Amino acid sequence: xxxxxxxxxxxxGGRFRRHRGMTKVRFAPSPTGHLHIGNARVALANFLxxxxxxxxxxxxxxxxxxxxSTDENVSAILRGLRWLGLDWDEGPEADGAFGPYFQTQRADxxxxxxxxxxxxxxAYPCFCTSEQLEVKRDAARTKGGYAGYDRTCRxxxxxxxxxxVAAGEPHVWRLSVPADRAEVAFDDxxxxxxxxxADAVDDFVLVRTDGTPTYNYATVVDDALxxxxxxxxxxxxxxxxxxxxxxxxxxxxxxxxxAHLPMILxxxxxxxxxxxxxxxxxxYRDEGYLPEAVLNYLALLGWSxxxxxxxxxxxxxxxxxxxxRVSSNxxxxxxxxLDWMNGVYIRELGAEGFVARMLPWLIDAGLTTVEQSEAQxxxxxxxxxxxxxxxxxxxxxxxMVRFLFMDxxxxxxxxxxxxxxxxxxxxxxxxxxQALAALPVFETAPIEEALRALPEQLGVKxxxxxxxxxxxVTGTTVSPxxxxxxxxxxxxxxxxxxxxAAAGVDDAAPRP
RNA sequence: GGCCCGUUCGUCUAGCGGUUAGGACACCGCCCUCUCAAGGCGGAGAUCACGGGUUCGAAUCCCGUACGGGCUACCA
Numbered sequence: 113x114x115x116x117x118x119x120x121x122x123x124x125g126g127r128f129r130r131h132r133g134m135t136k137v138r139f140a141p142s143p144t145g146h147l148h149i150g151n152a153r154v155a156l157a158n159f160l161x162x163x164x165x166x167x168x169x170x171x172x173x174x175x176x177x178x179x180x181s182t183d184e185n186v187s188a189i190l191r192g193l194r195w196l197g198l199d200w201d202e203g204p205e206a207d208g209a210f211g212p213y214f215q216t217q218r219a220d221x222x223x224x225x226x227x228x229x230x231x232x233x234x235a236y237p238c239f240c241t242s243e244q245l246e247v248k249r250d251a252a253r254t255k256g257g258y259a260g261y262d263r264t265c266r267x268x269x270x271x272x273x274x275x276x277v278a279a280g281e282p283h284v285w286r287l288s289v290p291a292d293r294a295e296v297a298f299d300d301x302x303x304x305x306x307x308x309x310a311d312a313v314d315d316f317v318l319v320r321t322d323g324t325p326t327y328n329y330a331t332v333v334d335d336a337l338x339x340x341x342x343x344x345x346x347x348x349x350x351x352x353x354x355x356x357x358x359x360x361x362x363x364x365x366x367x368x369x370x371a372h373l374p375m376i377l378x379x380x381x382x383x384x385x386x387x388x389x390x391x392x393x394x395x396y397r398d399e400g401y402l403p404e405a406v407l408n409y410l411a412l413l414g415w416s417x418x419x420x421x422x423x424x425x426x427x428x429x430x431x432x433x434x435x436x437r438v439s440s441n442x443x444x445x446x447x448x449x450l451d452w453m454n455g456v457y458i459r460e461l462g463a464e465g466f467v468a469r470m471l472p473w474l475i476d477a478g479l480t481t482v483e484q485s486e487a488q489x490x491x492x493x494x495x496x497x498x499x500x501x502x503x504x505x506x507x508x509x510x511x512m513v514r515f516l517f518m519d520x521x522x523x524x525x526x527x528x529x530x531x532x533x534x535x536x537x538x539x540x541x542x543x544x545x546q547a548l549a550a551l552p553v554f555e556t557a558p559i560e561e562a563l564r565a566l567p568e569q570l571g572v573k574x575x576x577x578x579x580x581x582x583x584x585v586t587g588t589t590v591s592p593x594x595x596x597x598x599x600x601x602x603x604x605x606x607x608x609x610x611x612x613a614a615a616g617v618d619d620a621a622p623r624p
Numbered sequence: 625g626g627c628c629c630g631u632u633c634g635u636c637u638a639g640c641g642g643u644u645a646g647g648a649c650a651c652c653g654c655c656c657u658c659u660c661a662a663g664g665c666g667g668a669g670a671u672c673a674c675g676g677g678u679u680c681g682a683a684u685c686c687c688g689u690a691c692g693g694g695c696u697a698c699c700a
Contacts, residue, residue, distance in 0.1 A: 142700050174700065242698065249697090253625065260696075284698055303629075312627045312696085320698040327700045351628055351695030374630075374693095381692070412636065412648090419638030420647050439637075442693070446635045449649040459662075502661045512660095563658085578658035590660045 135167025136341045139193075139200070140174040140331065143185035146392035147192025149445070150346065150376045150384055153410045157373055158344045159198045160411070160433035170338060171203030173214045176330055181216055192393040196403050197426060202338075210338040215330050222325040225333045225363060226285060226318065234362035235318055237273050237283040238265035260314020261286065285319040287329075287358060296354035301342070301371035301435040308354040316355055328352055332359040340368050344435070347372040371435050374414050374442045381444060388445070400506030402469070405454040413443045423456060455504035463496040470499070470509045477510040479517040495600055498592040512592065516600055521587030521609060531583045532613055539570055540577040541584055545610040554603040560595040584613030 139155040141147070147155075162169040171193070175181035190204060202208030212218060229235035238261075240248075248262055265273070266288060277283055293310035300306050318329040325333070335343060350372045360367045378388030390396050396406050404426065411429050412422065415438045424432075461469060471492070474480050480488060495516070499509055515521050523532070531537060547562040548554070563581065567574040582594050585606055591597055598606050 140700095144700090176700070180700095238698095245698085255625090306628080308628070314696080317698050322698080324698085326698070331700090346694095347629065348694055349700095352700095354628095355695095372629085377693085379635085383693080409636095414636090416637055418647095422636090422648055441630050443637090444635060446649065449636065452649055455662090501663095504661095560658090575658065582659060586659095588659090592660085594658050 134339070134341060135162060135165040136170065136339055137162050137167060137344055138170035138172050138335065138338065138340050139198075140172040140334070141189055142174045142177065143181050143189055145180075145185045146188050146394060148384075148391055149393060149396070149410070150391075152192065152196060152198075152393050152406075153376060153413060154344065154346055154373060155193060155198050156196070156407065156410050157371075157415075157433070157435075157438070159200075160429050161342065161344060161435065162201075163430035164433050167341070168201045169199075170208070170210070170340070171200035171206070171213065172334060172338070173204060174327070174331060176215050176325060176327055181214070186214075188394070195393060195397055196407055215325075215334065218330075218334065219324070221337065222319065222330055222333050223323070225336075228364070229287075229318070229362050230285075232362070232364075234288050235285045236266055236268075236270075236288050236315075237277050238286045238315075238317075239268075239276060239281055239283050240265060241282075260312075260316070263315055266315060282321050284317045284321055286315040287318055287355070287362065289313050289315055289358060296357050298353065298357060298367065298370055300350075301344075301369055302438045303350075303372060303440050306350070306353070310354075313354045313358060318359070328355050329359060332356045333363070335368060336360060336363055336365040342369045342371060344371045344373065346375055347440075348375060371438070373438060374440055376413060377442050377444045379444060379447075384445065398507075400473070400503075400508065401450070401454050402457045402506070405450070405457040408457070409450045409453050413445070414439050422453070451504040458500050458503060458506070461500060463493045463500075466496040466500040467492045470496070470506060473506055473509055474513070474517075477514075479510065479514065491600065494596075495592075498596055498600075502592065515586040515588075515591070516597070519605075520612060521585070523583060523587050523613075527583055527589060531579050531589065534576075536570070536572045536576055537580040538614060540566065540572060540580045541610050541613050543570055544577065544581050545607055545614070548598070548603065548610070549607055551603075554599060554606075556595045556599045559598050563595065580613075581610070585609045
């Protein structure tokens, strides 16, 4: 493989200096309005690679399409990255001596680089119109293998071409693929040796008629000027790599190391899209996933530490991530496993941590307020372990604890019929009410003691009694542990609900 | 069409010439148990896409085929 030194003469490539053995990677999303989960994984790989090697992680916004580059679209990307804790060393809202970090603000840079390529003959003007090209393309395709632009304008002699350009004739600038080049090859850090026939690379457009750069051109100019040492990206860019290598060489810049990550697919094996569920990182946040869980899960998608270890913290990842353990086949997002992992992280939060995470959800649901929660703090800390053990996602918390915050509960008629309307259940509710009313202190241990005495007293199965009380008090057949729940609810509400459960049945189905 | 990439339990993966093909999620059963979870124990689940080679020996190396994916734009 030819490196810069052996490449075309640079003429005046002074700005394209060699990177000095420093590890420097970049994540360069286009501002689509959200951070896609697949992109997040690319960002994570770059972040971890940089951390592992003590290198620099650059965030660059590849917004060659100014339409999309709104403040909101950009900040959505930044929010997503920050939520995951992927801090960048250089880029928007960070320091960096290589900015600006928005392609829309680097127009002059691309034109300047083009001068280098004009001077060393690696770029030439093309006057073909889009319509002409389309005709040519169709003709070539129906005939067989299409091999890109037919290089018509490359044959125009330089003086003539320069004159036409000077005369203001509309034109684009194309890369001149070296005629003597047989192949373009490189060693991918993940997939090994890659080789492409040079004639599979066409003289693609570098700069459009309107003077704006194309992606494959702009990104190379930026990677070169920002001294990126390793380009870690999705394998949808694998086929673009030979094109980009040729531009690096034309600019007289060393070619970075490439690493192409496999893509993430939906459950049906197709490219991930909306119908597969959440695709944006913020959607995962809104569904109650913890950033540390998403991060851990994402890291394991296409990468493994040893094939055994699954729970890996960000810190541990930063110490152990390596490209040679990235697999090269695409991975399907398994929401079940993500849910499981999220549950593990939730359980590891501890009471304090869990309260901190669930509080915004409670407030959002209108169950409490910031002010109230201060006073409720000890109560919330008691509640935390009862709930954290039973949820996989934070969005499950509100439905599970709602009964604790309401004045009364609604009971589904079918559930009521099944658990509360039998005579035994009615007797149990009444007996439980009496026993609980008589307790000197309304705490879990005495509550449990009182209720456990009931089965023998009444000659009824414990499960029937507990289930009746549970439904009466929580409104559902599934709830956090009963005795603890009653303490958290408090005597007053508990007794009121037991009364209502008895009365409710009487109203609905008066006994003879 | 052309050029590239990929293919180990349903899913994520370990494996890098000799293993009873290992682990995790999901699934099933048992235990624990006031429901649901969590936890513990056990189980089922992969002719390593297929066909040829190379080799004493192949999931591992080579070549084909099939299937999936990407690129092939004055999109990124």
